[in-house]
Amino acid sequence: MRQNLVALLFIAALPAAAHHAFGGEFDANRPVLLKGKVVKVEWVNPHSWIHVETTKPDGTKEVWMVEGGSPNSLIRRGLTKDSLPIGTDIVVDGYQARDHTLLRANGRNVTFADGRKLFLGSSGPGGPPPDAVSTDQAKPPGAK
Numbered sequence: 001m002r003q004n005l006v007a008l009l010f011i012a013a014l015p016a017a018a019h020h021a022f023g024g025e026f027d028a029n030r031p032v033l034l035k036g037k038v039v040k041v042e043w044v045n046p047h048s049w050i051h052v053e054t055t056k057p058d059g060t061k062e063v064w065m066v067e068g069g070s071p072n073s074l075i076r077r078g079l080t081k082d083s084l085p086i087g088t089d090i091v092v093d094g095y096q097a098r099d100h101t102l103l104r105a106n107g108r109n110v111t112f113a114d115g116r117k118l119f120l121g122s123s124g125p126g127g128p129p130p131d132a133v134s135t136d137q138a139k140p141p142g143a144k
Contacts, residue, residue: 031089045071052064084110092110
């Protein structure tokens with residue numbers, strides 16, 4: 001019985017161990033501004049991911065993975081799975097991964113072509129406290 005309890009506690013701790021602090025993975029001294037189209041959205045815990053295809057100055061394309069807050073925190077701020085349809089033009093303001101060879105960033109804000117801005121739940125510099133609630137419950141494009 002005691003072995004089962006220890007195994008259960010170990011398994012329950014695994015998701016928490018996978019979580020990281022902002023400074024452990026992202027560089028507050030490397031802000032990025034990514035302009036491109038949404039190619040994929042992963043609505044998973046503990047962080048959501050938005051994949052954005054950008055065009056480099058030489059015309060080549062690259063896809064960045066942008067980390068956002070948990071789905072629950074994003075919903076509380078007015079962002080849903082349907083807020084970022086594939087093909088949507090967005091601008092992401094965030095911070096690059098510490099490993100600069102990775103095309104990965106922690107997102108702070110998403111700005112839509114019409115100027116609406118949504119907070120991505122970043123734990124980085126300048127982010128609101130974890131219990132902050134959006135006062136701008138903006139609707140996704142096409143919503144009524």
